Amino acid sequence: MTGLLSGGRTGGTIKKGWVTAGLVACLAAVIFLGVGLGAVRVPPREVFTLLFKGPVPGDPESQVRWEILWRLRLPRVLMGLLVGFFLGIAGAVMQGLFRNPMADPYILGVSSGASLGAVLGIVFGVGRALGAWALPLPAFLGAFCAMVVVYSLATWHGRTELLTLLLSGIALSSMISSGVALIMVLFRQRTEEIVFWTMGGLARSSWSSVRVSLPYVLVLGTLIWLLSRPLDVLAFGEETAFHLGLDVERSKRLALFGASLITAQSVAFTGPIGFVGLVVPHAVRLIIGPAHRWLVPCSGLAGASLLVLSDLLARTLVPPAEIPVGVITAMGGAPFFLYLLFQQRKRGRGTES
Amino acid sequence: MRDTKEALVRLDGVWFSYGRRWVIQDVTFAAAPGEITAIVGPNGAGKSTLLKIASGFLRPGKGSSRVLGRNVAAMPARERGKLLTFMGAELEPVFGFTVEETVLLGRFPHIGALRKEGPDDVAAARRAMSLLHLDDLAQRPITGLSSGERQRVYLARALCQETSILLLDEPTAHLDMAYEMWVMEVLCRTAQERKAAVVVILHDLNLAARFASSLYFVREGRVCKSGPPAETVTAETIREVYGAECYVFRHPEGQWPQVIPLRPAQKYP
Numbered sequence: 273m274t275g276l277l278s279g280g281r282t283g284g285t286i287k288k289g290w291v292t293a294g295l296v297a298c299l300a301a302v303i304f305l306g307v308g309l310g311a312v313r314v315p316p317r318e319v320f321t322l323l324f325k326g327p328v329p330g331d332p333e334s335q336v337r338w339e340i341l342w343r344l345r346l347p348r349v350l351m352g353l354l355v356g357f358f359l360g361i362a363g364a365v366m367q368g369l370f371r372n373p374m375a376d377p378y379i380l381g382v383s384s385g386a387s388l389g390a391v392l393g394i395v396f397g398v399g400r401a402l403g404a405w406a407l408p409l410p411a412f413l414g415a416f417c418a419m420v421v422v423y424s425l426a427t428w429h430g431r432t433e434l435l436t437l438l439l440s441g442i443a444l445s446s447m448i449s450s451g452v453a454l455i456m457v458l459f460r461q462r463t464e465e466i467v468f469w470t471m472g473g474l475a476r477s478s479w480s481s482v483r484v485s486l487p488y489v490l491v492l493g494t495l496i497w498l499l500s501r502p503l504d505v506l507a508f509g510e511e512t513a514f515h516l517g518l519d520v521e522r523s524k525r526l527a528l529f530g531a532s533l534i535t536a537q538s539v540a541f542t543g544p545i546g547f548v549g550l551v552v553p554h555a556v557r558l559i560i561g562p563a564h565r566w567l568v569p570c571s572g573l574a575g576a577s578l579l580v581l582s583d584l585l586a587r588t589l590v591p592p593a594e595i596p597v598g599v600i601t602a603m604g605g606a607p608f609f610l611y612l613l614f615q616q617r618k619r620g621r622g623t624e625s
Numbered sequence: 626m627r628d629t630k631e632a633l634v635r636l637d638g639v640w641f642s643y644g645r646r647w648v649i650q651d652v653t654f655a656a657a658p659g660e661i662t663a664i665v666g667p668n669g670a671g672k673s674t675l676l677k678i679a680s681g682f683l684r685p686g687k688g689s690s691r692v693l694g695r696n697v698a699a700m701p702a703r704e705r706g707k708l709l710t711f712m713g714a715e716l717e718p719v720f721g722f723t724v725e726e727t728v729l730l731g732r733f734p735h736i737g738a739l740r741k742e743g744p745d746d747v748a749a750a751r752r753a754m755s756l757l758h759l760d761d762l763a764q765r766p767i768t769g770l771s772s773g774e775r776q777r778v779y780l781a782r783a784l785c786q787e788t789s790i791l792l793l794d795e796p797t798a799h800l801d802m803a804y805e806m807w808v809m810e811v812l813c814r815t816a817q818e819r820k821a822a823v824v825v826i827l828h829d830l831n832l833a834a835r836f837a838s839s840l841y842f843v844r845e846g847r848v849c850k851s852g853p854p855a856e857t858v859t860a861e862t863i864r865e866v867y868g869a870e871c872y873v874f875r876h877p878e879g880q881w882p883q884v885i886p887l888r889p890a891q892k893y894p
Contacts, residue, residue, distance in 0.1 A: 284723070284764065368720070371716070371719045371720075372719065373719065373720075498738060498739060499738065500738075501730075501733065501736075501737075501738050501739075502738050504722070504726070504730060505730055505733055507719070507720050507722070508715070508716070508718070508727075508730070509715070509716040511682060511713070512715060512716070514682055514702070515680060515682065515706070515709075515710060515711035515712075516706055516710075516730060516731065516733045516734065516782075516786070517702050517703045517704075517705055517706015517707065517733055517734030517786075518702055518703075518706070518733060519701075519702040519703075520702075523738075557720065557721075561721060561722070561723065561726075561766070562720035562721060562722055563722065563726055
């Protein structure tokens with residue numbers, strides 16, 4: 273085996289490059305399918321011309337298709353892409369930070385905070401005045417508050433203890449969830465709306481939600497990617513990280529902040545979508561290894577592809593009904609995950625790599 | 626100790642407690658460059674705590690912990706990482722970083738978060754890996770290694786950090802007899818070549834007596850005795866510190882004392 277140390281690039285680097293390229297291609301294909309398929313099927317060539325050149329002038333049918341593609345499907349697909357990307361990288365960060373492949377982006381109570389915010393928004397109708405922001409805004413605030421509370425509970429004299437963070441996250445989550453359940457019982461007439469929100473989905477996507485979410489990818493995605501090496505170091509435990517010359521508290525704070533904020537952003541618009549943030553980083557790690565420089569972007573790409581594809585299935589499998597996208601991500605993701613796990617075991621690398 | 630040489634690591638009147646009890650009581654300690662200083666003593670004596678105070682990971686309740694005359698706890702993280710390395714009981718690895726990736730992380734203080742590894746870093750990692758015979762394992766994930774192999778990986782990472790202070794908590798744990806001697810030999814050479822202060826915690830008094838220039842016998846958070854092995858490794862000291870009866874003799878190939886344990890001082894009830 274050739275390695276970095278025997279001169280030149282590692283065989284591993286080339287493999288990782290190919291995997292990344294494959295994921296980009298996969299994402300492009302899935303976007304194309306996602307935009308073209310649905311109640312109105314548009315052939316690929318027409319998708320291409322409609323998106324890049326606009327509708328054929330003077331053709332009302334073309335105009336209608338363009339409207340469907342541009343106003344309905346494209347923002348929904350892009351939102352799926354963004355949220356999948358968010359959940360993928362947030363999951364990678366949380367798993368690395370907590371040294372636990374079972375960690376997911378919602379582990380610190382961000383999603384239950386968002387649920388409480390959204391539910392309060394639904395019940396009290398605070399959002400009527402906010403129009404399209406009626407749910408995302410209170411949901412984001414709820415997520416943000418949960419994040420701040422959990423974080424302050426676990427921080428003492430400038431040190432944030434990861435185990436305490438995990439436990440207070442779990443405690444706060446279950447407390448908030450029971451609060452949500454209580455509200456559901458008290459306001460029975462709104463139950464359907466609440467259940468719909470808590471199941472998560474991309475139906476409410478619009479260009480404005482895409483516009484608001486895009487900066488998060490650029491700013492926080494970059495921040496997290498720049499934290500790759502500190503995350504590698506932290507994966508060996510905080511004491512080792514300290515002795516390798518890492519400012520442990522600062523790196524931890526930045527990583528937690530970045531991952532929680534992008535999770536809050538995604539959950540605010542789509543509600544909690546399970547499984548993507550758990551299974552994607554784990555699966556990607558099995559293929560390209562745990563080094564965050566590759567793991568973070570690849571988890572983002574894979575998460576984006578998975579969510580766009582799942583959403584496509586969610587809205588086309590049993591028309592005109594829509595299956596909650598979380599059901600699809602779990603149904604499709606879990607067997608694939610198990611396949612990887614068994615494949616790995618056959619190769620004798622152990623289940624934990 | 627040897628105050629003729631400037632000590633690289635120095636603890637002065639250090640007290641430390643995790644809660645109520647003082648687990649370290651008024652310890653003064655110095656490690657000089659170019660040699661190995663060993664800390665020995667029974668389980669729970671406070672050896673690891675002492676080493677973590679020296680590394681700045683724990684802050685002393687009273688007294689001072691300095692490296693190169695500077696307060697180690699107040700040093701910026703990366704600067705500290707360039708100056709001293711610490712290897713202790715590592716957590717069970719969860720993720721399958723390759724041996725090569727793991728060793729290269731020893732370069733973190735030199736390259737930081739953003740820069741890419743340069744030729745110097747690769748060279749340092751390559752040297753450390755071949756010193757510990759890890760070349761053939763380079764692409765293996767550390768999760769699949771035996772604990773002895775993993776111990777060598779973590780040692781290589783510490784060496785690759787290229788610091789002038791090495792603090793090693795049981796560097797020979799999990800190693801076979803030949804590797805025990807080999808690792809101590811590597812540490813001796815490192816100390817001499819880099820003019821580095823190497824502080825090791827050892828359970829094997831024979832290794833300590835053979836390779837260390839001075840020994841600190843620690844018991845119940847205090848230094849009972851310190852000095853060169855010829856003066857400190859005696860049947861009386863071992864009885865006092867460990868509560869064990871030993872036979873001490875000269876090693877056939879040199880002047881260092883060697884120990885054969887006879888029986889615990891405590892009688893079976």
